[in-house]
Amino acid sequence: MRANVHVKDRVAIVGAGLTLFARRLLETPQELAWEAASRALDSAGLTLRDIDCVVIGSAVDAFDGVHMKGEYLADGAGGFSKPVIRVAVGGGTGVMVPITAWWHAASGLCKTVLAVGEEKMSHAYPHPQGVFAYIWHPILERPLGPNLIWIFALEMAKYMHECRVSKEDIALVSVKNKRNALDNPHAQAPANITVEDVLKSETLVWPVQLLDISPVSDGAAALVLARESVARKITDTPVWVEGVGFALDSSFWYNRDLSYPRYVEQAARMAYKMAGIERPWKEIDVAEPHDPFDYKELHNLEGLMLARRCEAPKLLREGYFERSGELPVSPSGGLLGMGNPIAASGVMKTAELFWQLRYEAGARQVKKSLHKAVANSWGDLMQAGTVIVLSR
Amino acid sequence: MNKRGSHGEVAHVEGEMEVEKYVYPPGTLGERVAEALLEGKLLGIKCGNDLLVPARPYCPDYGRGELVEVQGPWTVESYTIIYKDMRGERLKEPQVIALLKPEGAQGGLIHYLKAEKVFVGLKARPVFKPREERRGVLSDILYFIPVE
Amino acid sequence: MGIPGRYVKEEELKRMAGVIEYKPTAKYAYSAGQALSVFLKGLREGKIVGRTCNSCRRIMVPPREFCEYCHSPAGEWVELPGTGRVETASVSYISARRAKLREPEVVAIIRLDAPGYRGDEPDFPGIFHRLCGVTEEEVKGGKVFGARVRPRWRPEGERRGSITDIECFERW
Numbered sequence: 001m002r003a004n005v006h007v008k009d010r011v012a013i014v015g016a017g018l019t020l021f022a023r024r025l026l027e028t029p030q031e032l033a034w035e036a037a038s039r040a041l042d043s044a045g046l047t048l049r050d051i052d053c054v055v056i057g058s059a060v061d062a063f064d065g066v067h068m069k070g071e072y073l074a075d076g077a078g079g080f081s082k083p084v085i086r087v088a089v090g091g092g093t094g095v096m097v098p099i100t101a102w103w104h105a106a107s108g109l110c111k112t113v114l115a116v117g118e119e120k121m122s123h124a125y126p127h128p129q130g131v132f133a134y135i136w137h138p139i140l141e142r143p144l145g146p147n148l149i150w151i152f153a154l155e156m157a158k159y160m161h162e163c164r165v166s167k168e169d170i171a172l173v174s175v176k177n178k179r180n181a182l183d184n185p186h187a188q189a190p191a192n193i194t195v196e197d198v199l200k201s202e203t204l205v206w207p208v209q210l211l212d213i214s215p216v217s218d219g220a221a222a223l224v225l226a227r228e229s230v231a232r233k234i235t236d237t238p239v240w241v242e243g244v245g246f247a248l249d250s251s252f253w254y255n256r257d258l259s260y261p262r263y264v265e266q267a268a269r270m271a272y273k274m275a276g277i278e279r280p281w282k283e284i285d286v287a288e289p290h291d292p293f294d295y296k297e298l299h300n301l302e303g304l305m306l307a308r309r310c311e312a313p314k315l316l317r318e319g320y321f322e323r324s325g326e327l328p329v330s331p332s333g334g335l336l337g338m339g340n341p342i343a344a345s346g347v348m349k350t351a352e353l354f355w356q357l358r359y360e361a362g363a364r365q366v367k368k369s370l371h372k373a374v375a376n377s378w379g380d381l382m383q384a385g386t387v388i389v390l391s392r
Numbered sequence: 393m394n395k396r397g398s399h400g401e402v403a404h405v406e407g408e409m410e411v412e413k414y415v416y417p418p419g420t421l422g423e424r425v426a427e428a429l430l431e432g433k434l435l436g437i438k439c440g441n442d443l444l445v446p447a448r449p450y451c452p453d454y455g456r457g458e459l460v461e462v463q464g465p466w467t468v469e470s471y472t473i474i475y476k477d478m479r480g481e482r483l484k485e486p487q488v489i490a491l492l493k494p495e496g497a498q499g500g501l502i503h504y505l506k507a508e509k510v511f512v513g514l515k516a517r518p519v520f521k522p523r524e525e526r527r528g529v530l531s532d533i534l535y536f537i538p539v540e
Numbered sequence: 541m542g543i544p545g546r547y548v549k550e551e552e553l554k555r556m557a558g559v560i561e562y563k564p565t566a567k568y569a570y571s572a573g574q575a576l577s578v579f580l581k582g583l584r585e586g587k588i589v590g591r592t593c594n595s596c597r598r599i600m601v602p603p604r605e606f607c608e609y610c611h612s613p614a615g616e617w618v619e620l621p622g623t624g625r626v627e628t629a630s631v632s633y634i635s636a637r638r639a640k641l642r643e644p645e646v647v648a649i650i651r652l653d654a655p656g657y658r659g660d661e662p663d664f665p666g667i668f669h670r671l672c673g674v675t676e677e678e679v680k681g682g683k684v685f686g687a688r689v690r691p692r693w694r695p696e697g698e699r700r701g702s703i704t705d706i707e708c709f710e711r712w
Contacts, residue, residue: 020545024553027545028419031449035544038454048454065414065564080452123414129638130411138570139405139580140602141668143704145636150647153630158649161628161685185543204638205647206631206680219545250608254649254668255600258628262662397574400581403701409566410637417548418558426558528557 005274008108012231012238013098013390015044015224016351021188021339024122025218029064030076033118036220036344037078040114044224044234051224053110054079056086057097057117057343059379062131064123077116077222083109090135091292091379092246093117094346095386099244101225102388106241111230117347118220128216135381137251149213153205155258155382156295160207162259163310165298167207171198172316173294174211177330180323181337183363186348188339189215198294212294217339221347223354239354242372243277243389245270253381264303264376267385272305275389277372280305284389286356286366287327288349288375291334300376301329303385328366331356346377350388357392418528421449424459426528432520434533436462436497443497465539466492468514469500492516492536504535515539575603575614580701586693588622590654590665591615599654601665609663623690624652624709625659627666631676646671646679650689650709672708687711 017039019025019032027035033056041047056077058069066072070086077084085104087096094117101115121128132148159165172195181190193211201210231238247266250256268280277283289300298312306327307315315321321329332338332352335345353373355361376387395402418426425447428435436443438458439451451457471490476482488510493500505516516536526532553559572580575591579602582589590599593607594615601620606613629648633641652665671684672692678684689709699705 018543020543020547022545022547024417024548024550025545026417026420026423026548028417028422028449031419031421032545034450034454038450039544041454062411065411065562075448076450078454123416125412125415127638129636133410133636138407138568139403139572139576140703142407143405143702144647144668144670146647147632147634147636147638149634150630150632153632154628154647154649157630157679158628161682202633204632204634206633206676208630252600252602252608252666254627254666255663257662258649397577399574399578401577402574403572403577403580404569405572405702407568407570409564409568411564413561413563415553416560416562417553417556418560420546422558423556426556430557527559529560 007106009106009227011102011105011225011227011241013223013241013350013354014226014231014234014238015040015046016222016354017043018186018221018348018351019219020186021217021219021341023188023215023217025120029073029118029120032120032218032220033073033076033116036118036222037076037114037116040222040224046224046234048078051078051082051112051114053104053113054082054084055097055101055104055113055115056084057088057093057347058086058119059088059090059093059342060131062124062134063119063121063128073116073118078114089248089379089384089386091290091342092377092384092386093343093379095350095375095377095388096246097343097347098223098225098241098350098388099246099386101223102241102244105225105227111227113225114222115225115347116220116222117343119341119343120218121216121341122218147205149205149208151253151381152293153208156207156293158258159295159299163313165313167199168195169313169317170212170295170298171195173291173297174198174336176322177291177334177336180331180364181333184333184338187333187337188217190333190337208293214292214335214340217341219339219341219344221344221351223347223351237358237392239357240391241388242391243271243273243275245274245387247385249383251381251383253383258382260309261299261303261378261382261385263383264300264378264385264387265305267376267387268304271387271389277389280374281307284327284372284374285368285370286331286353286373287329288332288334288352289329290346290376290378291330291336292340294336296378297330297334300378304374304376304387323364323366331361331364331366346375346386349375353390357390419449421447428461429528429532430526434462434518435459436494445494445497445499446501462494462497464494464517465515466494466500466517466536468505468510468512468516469493470512471505471510490536503530503533506535507538573605575605578617579603583703583705584699584701586696586699588620588652588691590618590620592618598663599656599665601652601667618655620652620654620665622652623688624650626671626684626687626689627651629671629679629684631679644676646674648709669703669706670708671710673710
């Protein structure tokens with residue numbers, strides 16, 4: 001089984017760059033985009049003149065209190081006088097950025113694409129939570145006074161109940177990812193913590209506790225993608241985009257079983273089919289699933305078919321997902337360790353896989369041999385799945 | 393505001409933006425621009441032979457430019473006269489908003505202009521608030537007035 | 541070359557020149573649209589009203605004008621008994637703006653009883669609401685999952701055609 005779409009050109013990632021991820025950065029959104037994009041270009045030995053098209057990702061306009069966030073970011077993202085598009089699918093935006101960049105190049109439209117994800121969550125006071133209120137239905141949900149964490153708590157509780165998973169098991173994700181982040185100089189929340197620490201942290205909306213959640217963050221991440229003929233000239237070690245997939249479920253999130261993210265599976269099946277992967281649990285060597293909350297990593301691993309339904313917690317307990325394990329998961333430190341500037345976070349995860357597959361991840365480098373990798377972003381009202389499969 | 397739909401009356405529910413406020417740090421470049429404003433100076437950025445105003449963190453080719461003080465005089469490139477505020481209330485007296493371009497620069501600023509006679513090509517200069525009232529933002533400039 | 545990005549502390553921001561503060565004043569009037577207006581009218585009358593998809597025959601609560609799965613027009617209206625089972629539940633200790641609540645509140649998804657449904661379908665008519673008369677421990681111990689609940693309606697005179705015309709769902 002191979003591609004289910006007509007691909008004119010094979011596409012590779014040839015450069016990547018990140019800013020620091022932090023609670024509040026001095027830089028403006030444009031400056032963050034520029035810093036990340038400049039680094040990605042430098043790493044590929046290119047300048048902006050070499051770029052044909054620009055893809056921008058930013059999830060939520062209301063974080064900045066501006067409209068037209070794409071246009072607002074375009075100068076910083078290198079979009080001046082170039083074809084520019086901005087994509088936004090909530091938390092799914094991060095991986096949607098390289099996906100969109102991929103089809104710009106795979107279609108033959110652009111030889112090179114600069115792909116930039118940026119989010120600055122610190123503008124809204126007293127807390128970006130207030131702005132998150134706008135994700136709720138204004139008539140059916142907002143009158144109940146919900147906090148954004150409610151929806152995660154309801155999903156996490158359903159997953160725990162359905163799969164008979166304990167809080168201790170889930171807390172191990174936070175422990176692992178924050179520890180992995182100790183090796184990441186861009187990280188906001190690296191730490192050596194224990195399961196006990198997670199269980200003792202403030203309970204916000206049971207079962208969600210403070211250390212179950214990735215911190216809100218400012219930051220940007222960028223990638224350079226190029227069609228094969230160009231990529232081969234830029235580098236001897238291009239990282240190929242083998243498959244992409246994305247799917248959106250209904251916004252009536254309380255009309256369906258939340259114990260399993262079927263939209264992630266749909267997106268994953270699309271990407272694996274394109275990549276010619278039939279047994280992802282055997283073929284994928286390293287993964288960066290979306291982990292805005294610790295249980296989400298397990299949920300996404302199951303949706304990505306890297307574990308059977310309800311099996312991810314057991315594998316985690318056995319050390320399967322450690323950096324030294326059978327299937328290293330979130331070697332970057334994930335969002336729990338890195339911080340979660342929403343649209344930048346999925347670009348960061350893709351960048352991490354790029355570095356891992358090139359053996360350039362330094363102290364974070366997975367030691368076993370790597371061929372294929374998968375990243376996903378998840379978003380909106382338990383709705384959006386975006387998946388990218390890479391290979392070396 | 394209720395209307396009839398195909399199943400009877402259509403309901404409405406009211407809502408409001410719940411954010412308390414937005415706080416925008418000036419950015420790395422903005423920090424230097426802000427400090428200059430406190431000193432009563434306006435900065436532009438030199439990219440090759442071009443002077444771009446307002447200053448921005450990077451040049452159009454993505455390179456780092458050099459921050460320079462913008463010298464006057466400023467020329468009125470275009471203007472408009474406003475009679476009502478953003479809520480539609482009539483202003484006590486009309487205000488002139490002008491696009492002002494400094495000599496030899498690309499771009500310019502939009503600001504208030506106070507002049508007996510307003511016309512494109514008018515030469516103007518900024519009038520700053522007293523030093524102690526400045527906060528490093530563009531409203532540290534009260535308005536522009538014609539150069540004698 | 542260091543990593544770009546300079547962390548700013550809250551106190552530092554207060555002293556910094558060039559900071560702009562801005563308060564939006566955006567007000568909205570959201571139209572409930574056609575189908576939801578019927579639902580809200582039903583709530584005022586103490587009824588939970590759903591709608592059937594003409595194509596896949598599923599019952600939709602909240603009701604819509606079209607079934608998003610089949611993309612076909614919705615058909616007949618059905619009044620449901622309002623009873624159901626707790627699909628999932630959590631305990632909130634914080635308000636919408638993350639302030640600590642004095643009394644925690646229990647929120648849940650209710651899988652509503654509806655003709656033709658067994659109760660284990662992956663898709664179901666449902667409501668997102670509060671639970672009352674349930675302790676934190678019962679939620680944390682998993683005891684409320686699957687519990688039978690019904691709406692506790694506000695007194696007739698206090699109903700306004702809002703989701704809050706139901707005070708909460710309670711066990712029975």
